[in-house]
Amino acid sequence: MSGGPLSCFSKQGILLISILHYGVGISRLFNKGVGDSVELPSGLERKDLMSMEWKYNKMVIAEFEDNFTLPRSQFEGRLEMNENNFSLTIRELTLQDSGEFLVSAASNEGKQTPTMTIHLQIHEPISKVAIQKKMKLLANQSCSVWLLCNVSVCSNLSYTWERGNETYRDDQQIHFSLSPADGDISVTCNASNSVSWKSASTTVKCSNDTTTPDLTDNTRMKDTRSNSQAMSIYETVGDLAVPRLNTPQTLYDKITFGRQPEAPSSSNQEVL
Known part of the structure; x- marks a missing residue:
């Protein structure tokens, strides 16, 4: 499953400081917040x-x-x-x-x-995270679930999803199947950039009256820092930049997620 619909949701390590040597000079990278x-x-x-x-x-x-x-x-x-x-x-x-x-x-x-x-x-520090949810009741009475992590900024973001005791990394959205026997399933999205981190949680359940709200209203927020920007093809919900949910064309029976970010190319890079 691909990540967000825009390249602005690229991945970057937390508080990365790279130190590279170029001949007689030295080059350094500092990441700071507004x-x-x-x-x-x-x-x-x-x-x-x-x-x-x-x-x-x-x-x-x-x-x-x-x-x-x-x-x-x-x-x-x-x-x-x-x-x-x-x-x-x-x-x-x-x-x-x-x-x-x-x-x-x-x-x-x-x-x-x-x-x-x-x-x-x-x-820009992350000020808000929310989970957009779409659920579909299938003919076999199971449910197909799509969850999208919406963040108040669009810059160098990384994602981690927690579903029960399982953790999935580096994808803005996840897709999985549920049956009514699974009961309530708690899912958390953690979003971070180089200067801040926040998370939101929601509960999904498969039943005969399954609905598909656009944005969950039972997310639980964990604060780190405060501040938002929305892009032109986004819908604005509160102070979130909300992309369209990218619904898969086929049904998977497990969570799928995107490629891992490439490792830094320089052998002299230092992460603090």
């Missing part, structure tokens, strides 16, 4: 340095040569540079702060130091 602060390391010390500068998307935002200056930028009032190690602190992060930061320096002898590249990715 409203967070971040300290970007320069890898430098003030001793023996003649000059240095920070660039954001090729624009100089902080520099040192005899004294420290912070040219006007979108970070005005939120930016601070450490005078000893030249680290850069940005407060009250927004989605628009995502981008590439470069730090370079020259020694007193005029020798250029290796350039540090930092990729900063800002994510």
Whole structure:
């Protein structure tokens, strides 16, 4: 079974920090949430340095040569540079702060130091999760069940489903069959991105009067952080971005789920 109908529901590890080496330079990736602060390391010390500068998307935002200056930028009032190690602190992060930061320096002898590249990715924290449910009573009196995990954001999401004592990973929706003898079945969807995690639960039961509500109203929420965006082909339910339920064309007698995410390609990647 495929995941959500849009590629925006791609998978990404929780609080991933990748450290890759490219020749003489170093590249790092930081994931942060809206409203967070971040300290970007320069890898430098003030001793023996003649000059240095920070660039954001090729624009100089902080520099040192005899004294420290912070040219006007979108970070005005939120930016601070450490005078000893030249680290850069940005407060009250927004989605628009995502981008590439470069730090370079020259020694007193005029020798250029290796350039540090930092990729900063800002994510919207998940504020709400709900389960969309569709059930169909079949001729043999069993029920076909489709469940879709709807999340308030559409960015780098991972999913885990719990059904009884079983756990299924990395699919936005699941499909399975029930018989009336199975009774009440509790199902939970856990949704996460790099900066937040939330879950919702629902109960399904197969009976002769099985109905198919569009969105469950008995979900139980677990909070971690707060904030929502909906896309054009989505229906809006509360502050959820709700995709259309992708109903399979054939009936399965077990839960099916999508491909596992590919492992990171770099052997030097570090997950914190």
